[in-house]
Amino acid sequence: MKDFNHSVTHYFKQEAEQSIHYLSIDCVVFGFHEGRIRVLLLRWKGTSEWSLPGGFIRKAESVDAAAVRILRERTGLQQIFLQQFHIFGDAVRYNQEDTWQRIGLPVDLSKWSERTISLGYYALVEYAEVTPRPDLLTDACDWWSLEDLPNLLFDHNRIIAVALENLRRQLPYQPVSHLLPETFTMPELQRLYETILGRPLDARNFYKKVQASGILQRTDERRKGTPYKSPYLYRFDPGVYPEVVREGSLSFP
């Protein structure tokens, strides 16, 4: 634990020297698994307290590059497309003393960046393809279902709620392909849309709209193992899907 305190002190001292004060980045990484949206959280070392992966911006680093670096350093995730969604800029975002007590660290360590304005980024990733690993400040990096979130550190419950709201509004412009495996059935795609939007969609209308958009290629394979039906597997058409996302032309209002 003494070693841990030493490395944490070193970490924050380094950040205070190299980073822009008053400013931080928090990353909301969404995955989709077994019909549920999940979010990637870190558990602070020696505690049962969870937070989003976050960090600070180097003095001469672009903000978008900082978000990618922070996510990589704190979770091991690489080559993730992160997107800005909101600035959390209230003068008082959370109780600082209380928060640092919960993670068992002296609040002084955070004073160099007292009052942080946080820039929120989110990412959509395929659950099965990423292997998160914790960093020096944390001892676990796990997926949590949105329905079962614990009481997170800082204002991170709010940040996740705002991220989800933005994802819903921006859904026509989001490449949801990142949330699915290479091939999937039409009901699986519908379930993804329903989960993000938080409401059921009419299956026939969904099928018609998706077909009309041309974003999918049907493969010759079918999903085995269901007793009465074996639905076809589809994949996104790489020649069509990016354009449809750019135009935002597939939506379910």
Added chain:
Amino acid sequence: MKDFNHSVTHYFKQEAEQSIHYLSIDCVVFGFHEGRIRVLLLRWKGTSEWSLPGGFIRKAESVDAAAVRILRERTGLQQIFLQQFHIFGDAVRYNQEDTWQRIGLPVDLSKWSERTISLGYYALVEYAEVTPRPDLLTDACDWWSLEDLPNLLFDHNRIIAVALENLRRQLPYQPVSHLLPETFTMPELQRLYETILGRPLDARNFYKKVQASGILQRTDERRKGTPYKSPYLYRFDPGVYPEVVREGSLSFP
């Protein structure tokens, strides 16, 4: 001019003391007039150089409140609903020496906040109802059509382009009522949507969708002065429109 230099020096010295370094806010104020989207620009004193109204965040001020204050101080506009839309965070956003030369000020004045990350806000306002006035750094505050924008200071042409792109994407969630007078005709409303979206809409389909949404109340008055037609005037239904905006349920994909 000596007085001006004195007050500018004082302004930047004060900002350096009171504000968060490395961070600024820029405001894109959209108005709609004669079938065109306009944007509010400031001309820097003694020059022919234009920029967006912008400024800095006080150390203990919420970012949203800072945006409102900055817009008021720099343009005289009050009670404007401003909305975050993007973080401009490239390590080098524009050529600083060149920019300060264009506005005839020593670049040293800006050095306290070298490399500013700008938080972009936009607002929709009714053109006829605002009376912009310049501040101490500027000698004009005027509306410019998007088609005729000059080569702006900083990276403000880009900021306006990104604001417009965000407005288009977020249109179902934006209260476009702010862009119109109290009453208006259906073709005028259609023209507003077409101008923002940058493409024509089918008049019959537009009318049907708007009617079905229930957002409008028809008044008993008609627009006079057109030789063959005198279309009815409408107003937004305050009991319906806010809900439709909140849900984003009226869209023209």
